[in-house]
Amino acid sequence: MYCAVSATPSTSGKCFEVGWLRVGCAHWKPTTSPVLPVVQKPVCVHDNHALFFEYSGREYNMLNMTSSRSESFDVCQHVFCDGSTDISVQWCLFWVQAFFMSVLEEMPECIALSDNTCTALRHQASVINCDWKQRIVHDVCPFAKATTCVAGGGLAVVSSELQYQGLVYVTSVWSAVIVAVFLSLTCCMCMHAKPHVPGTVGSVFKCLRA
Numbered sequence: 001m002y003c004a005v006s007a008t009p010s011t012s013g014k015c016f017e018v019g020w021l022r023v024g025c026a027h028w029k030p031t032t033s034p035v036l037p038v039v040q041k042p043v044c045v046h047d048n049h050a051l052f053f054e055y056s057g058r059e060y061n062m063l064n065m066t067s068s069r070s071e072s073f074d075v076c077q078h079v080f081c082d083g084s085t086d087i088s089v090q091w092c093l094f095w096v097q098a099f100f101m102s103v104l105e106e107m108p109e110c111i112a113l114s115d116n117t118c119t120a121l122r123h124q125a126s127v128i129n130c131d132w133k134q135r136i137v138h139d140v141c142p143f144a145k146a147t148t149c150v151a152g153g154g155l156a157v158v159s160s161e162l163q164y165q166g167l168v169y170v171t172s173v174w175s176a177v178i179v180a181v182f183l184s185l186t187c188c189m190c191m192h193a194k195p196h197v198p199g200t201v202g203s204v205f206k207c208l209r210a
Contacts, residue, residue, distance in 0.1 A: 001117060003110040059122075079128075080137055098162050
């Protein structure tokens with residue numbers, strides 16, 4: 001086994017966290033198509049370029065699960081959908097990529113020895129958080145039976161950009177619009193309340209300083 005380090009720069013320095021809000025923590029933006037895995041932390045990889053983890057007694061190779069439709073389908077069937085084959089392929093690919101990110105974030109970093117070798121036990125992935133699992137099942141296999149999850153804690157989506165896309169959009173984009181409207185209204189109120197010379201930019205700044 002060897003300690004593999006991606007040439008892709010880490011996004012950890014760009015990750016913005018305030019309580020539950022985590023923006024920029026995702027390793028890539030999940031898509032509805034197969035993609036090559038992006039590993040941005042040093043992890044212990046087998047000599048055959050496999051990176052295994054276990055979830056609920058089954059073994060998965062992380063370096064295949066996002067790039068292969070059949071591997072993605074296997075994850076959806078046994079991790080998300082309790083064996084059901086009635087699966088939305090596009091949503092399956094999307095959530096398997098998010099699942100990959102969460103498992104990777106949970107994995108411990110490896111420390112390379114002098115010859116770049118390393119040793120690591122097979123990672124036992126945590127059970128998925130129930131809130132996240134419910135959303136995944138709703139998208140991927142809405143007719144599947146209830147599956148095992150953890151009410152508190154557990155494996156969760158790695159970024160609020162995925163879990164709270166609408167809220168993050170509102171807070172990051174529309175907040176600027178709200179601020180601009182607020183400043184405009186303040187200027188208008190101030191200009192009507194204070195004597196000034198109409199039509200001059202300087203009168204607005206005088207008004208704001210008053």
